[in-house]
Amino acid sequence: MSRKKILLVDDSNTVLMMEQMILTNGQYELVTAKDGEEAIAKAATERPDLILMDVLMPKMGGFEACRRIRESDGTRNTPIIMVTTRGEAESVETGFDSGCNDYVTKPINGSELLSKLRKLLGD
Numbered sequence: 001m002s003r004k005k006i007l008l009v010d011d012s013n014t015v016l017m018m019e020q021m022i023l024t025n026g027q028y029e030l031v032t033a034k035d036g037e038e039a040i041a042k043a044a045t046e047r048p049d050l051i052l053m054d055v056l057m058p059k060m061g062g063f064e065a066c067r068r069i070r071e072s073d074g075t076r077n078t079p080i081i082m083v084t085t086r087g088e089a090e091s092v093e094t095g096f097d098s099g100c101n102d103y104v105t106k107p108i109n110g111s112e113l114l115s116k117l118r119k120l121l122g123d
Contacts, residue, residue, distance in 0.1 A: 004121055005029045007048035009039040009065070010083070011057045015106070019052060019083070022110040023117075036060025040068050043075045050121055052113075053100070055084035055091065063098040070099035079120040083108060 006028050008019045016032050023030060031046050033039040035057045043051060051069070055062040062082055069075045079102075082095045087105035095103050102116045117123075 003027060003029045004049040004123070005031060005046060006117070007031050007033060007039065007042055007046060007051045009033045009036070009051060009057070009062070010054040011035055012054070015054065015083075015108075018108060019113075022108065022113060027123075034058075036062060036065030036068075039065045040072075043069050043078060044072065047074070048078060050117060051078055051080045052083050052117075053080055055082055055086050055095070063094055066095070066098040066100050081113075081116055081120070083113070 006023060008016055008030060010016050011034050020030055031042060031048060033042045037059045039053060053062040053066060066080050080100045081102045081104055082100045083104045085106045092103050101120055104113050104116060
């Protein structure tokens with residue numbers, strides 16, 4: 001069985017490292033991007049099975065990147081989980097309106113993230 005590929009998108013090296021630690025069990029292949037523009041490019045070339053995306057990033061934020069990923073035929077159905085400090089109701093609603101499948105707030109609860117991720121991947 002091949003490993004599932006997950007694209008981690010965050011401008012913070014600390015958050016990327018935390019996500020990698022939560023997901024490092026050999027079950028997943030991890031790819032990273034530092035902003036929304038890079039996320040769109042890597043989603044198209046890497047074809048991840050799932051994307052974890054921050055909201056507040058340079059160049060292009062997560063909500064806009066999510067909308068653009070949904071507009072592309074090749075990535076339209078890729079599950080996206082927003083992982084952000086923006087936990088207020090308006091941001092959560094904007095996230096779902098932009099096309100994300102789920103929403104997790106920082107600081108990251110590892111078991112919550114894994115549970116949502118496994119559900120979307122069908123693991």
